[in-house]
Amino acid sequence: xxxxxxxxxxxxxxxxxxxxxxxxxxxxxxxxxxxxxxxxxxxxxxxxxxxxxxxxxxxxxxxxxxxxxxxxxxxxxxxxxxxxxxxxxxxxxxxxxxxxxxxxxxxxxxxxxxxxxxxxxxxxxxxxxxxxxxxxxxxxxxxxxxxxxxxxxxxxxxxxxxxxxxxxxxxxxxxxxxxxxxxxxxxxxxxxxxxxxxxxxxxxxxxxxxxxxxxxxxxxxxxxxxxxxxxxxxxxxxxxxxxxxxxxxxxxxxxxxxxxxxxxxxxxxxxxxxxxxxxxxxxxxxxxxxxxxxxxxxxxxxxxxxxxxxxxxxxxxxxxxxxxxxxxxxxxxxxxxxxxxxxxxxxxxxxxxxxxxxxxxxxxxxxxxxxxxxxxxxxxxxxxxxxxxx
Ligand SMILES: CC(=O)CC(=O)SCCNC(=O)CCNC(=O)[C@H](O)C(C)(C)COP(=O)(O)OP(=O)(O)OC[C@H]1O[C@@H](n2cnc3c(N)ncnc32)[C@H](O)[C@@H]1OP(=O)(O)O
Numbered sequence: 001x002x003x004x005x006x007x008x009x010x011x012x013x014x015x016x017x018x019x020x021x022x023x024x025x026x027x028x029x030x031x032x033x034x035x036x037x038x039x040x041x042x043x044x045x046x047x048x049x050x051x052x053x054x055x056x057x058x059x060x061x062x063x064x065x066x067x068x069x070x071x072x073x074x075x076x077x078x079x080x081x082x083x084x085x086x087x088x089x090x091x092x093x094x095x096x097x098x099x100x101x102x103x104x105x106x107x108x109x110x111x112x113x114x115x116x117x118x119x120x121x122x123x124x125x126x127x128x129x130x131x132x133x134x135x136x137x138x139x140x141x142x143x144x145x146x147x148x149x150x151x152x153x154x155x156x157x158x159x160x161x162x163x164x165x166x167x168x169x170x171x172x173x174x175x176x177x178x179x180x181x182x183x184x185x186x187x188x189x190x191x192x193x194x195x196x197x198x199x200x201x202x203x204x205x206x207x208x209x210x211x212x213x214x215x216x217x218x219x220x221x222x223x224x225x226x227x228x229x230x231x232x233x234x235x236x237x238x239x240x241x242x243x244x245x246x247x248x249x250x251x252x253x254x255x256x257x258x259x260x261x262x263x264x265x266x267x268x269x270x271x272x273x274x275x276x277x278x279x280x281x282x283x284x285x286x287x288x289x290x291x292x293x294x295x296x297x298x299x300x301x302x303x304x305x306x307x308x309x310x311x312x313x314x315x316x317x318x319x320x321x322x323x324x325x326x327x328x329x330x331x332x333x334x335x336x337x338x339x340x341x342x343x344x345x346x347x348x349x350x351x352x353x354x355x356x357x358x359x360x361x362x363x364x365x366x367x368x369x370x371x372x373x374x375x376x377x378x379x380x381x382x383x384x385x386x387x388x389x390x
Pocket of ligand 1: 059206207310
């Protein structure tokens with residue numbers, strides 16, 4: 001007679017979960033950061049807000065970003081001129097548009113991950129989807145499952161409004177699912193589209209301009225599974241997921257907030273965020289690495305940090321006294337795409353594996369960190385298995 005303990009043991013994977021494949025995608029339209037303030041004030045017909053334009057120019061110049069992609073381009077905006085006025089009730093139209101665009105962009109990223117994985121989409125057993133750009137049920141996860149032709153038995157989870165920590169949380173859930181369900185293959189998909197949060201500036205609201213200067217659109221996907229198949233269709237682990245934690249910095253509920261309003265999604269990010277992270281991440285790192293019995297110096301590790309903003313990367317680099325180039329993967333993703341909220345951290349892993357394949361990062365052990373409302377810090381210790389072999 002089977003016992004619950006025996007069933008449990010048989011259903012657990014033997015090995016650790018690993019990232020087996022990665023894919024990313026962006027909309028076609030993009031803006032160069034140097035031209036962005038001119039573009040933004042022209043399309044939102046608010047050239048008369050000269051002080052705000054100057055401020056946006058200053059933010060763009062210091063952002064460490066060169067280019068950002070956006071689904072909501074000038075043509076689409078022309079068809080929805082009311083989007084530029086955040087006092088108008090445009091939420092319904094935005095959600096309608098996002099409910100098609102968010103899963104479509106996620107599908108482009110997921111198809112690339114599935115192609116690299118080299119197994120059929122029908123082998124996916126679980127889906128974890130993260131987005132801040134939703135507002136409807138059934139949600140983007142169901143639409144994505146149908147676009148990809150996943151099985152009806154796929155177990156779906158949607159993370160909504162987790163913001164920039166969504167990618168970190170989705171990967172952590174995927175790790176738990178893969179390790180607790182023998183043979184599970186989890187598709188993680190994050191798709192973030194700024195069309196919910198794009199609107200003209202408001203006089204006297206200097207903070208309304210900040211989000212327009214750093215956020216961009218992108219989707220990322222990863223396949224996560226334990227005990228890689230080594231015969232027939234061979235699976236190649238990229239990063240083994242050794243340990244994961246979530247920490248909330250007490251008393252910081254109001255530092256990063258998002259709220260759906262009739263005129264779109266309101267973002268507030270306080271200027272204290274980089275400093276608060278600087279003051280709190282070291283404890284998370286020590287706790288995560290102590291648990292493993294690993295005590296390397298910070299420069300011995302590789303770093304996949306969510307590039308929430310240039311100042312956040314500067315503060316992390318300074319705190320940990322990291323050598324030049326240690327945050328190169330995060331800085332490159334920030335430069336090429338801006339802050340794509342929850343989708344960004346998987347872009348950083350993708351960039352990291354390319355750097356490892358080229359021999360530009362040789363560390364075997366590393367840390368992935370993502371930050372979001374809460375303030376929430378997602379930390380995951382990774383073991384890389386994708387280095388260039390001489
Ligand atoms: C949404 C989520 O869930 C999670 C997230 O990722 S939230 C986003 C996290 N990102 C951040 O917190 C951004 C971190 N900040 C930065 O990278 C930098 O401050 C920056 C690129 C925005 C500006 O660079 P800087 O070196 O700090 O230049 P600095 O001269 O101090 O600031 C430029 C202007 O930006 C303004 N600014 C900076 N942070 C701001 C913020 N959070 N809100 C509004 N304005 C801000 C400054 O007040 C300053 O305005 P003035 O020029 O009018 O004085």
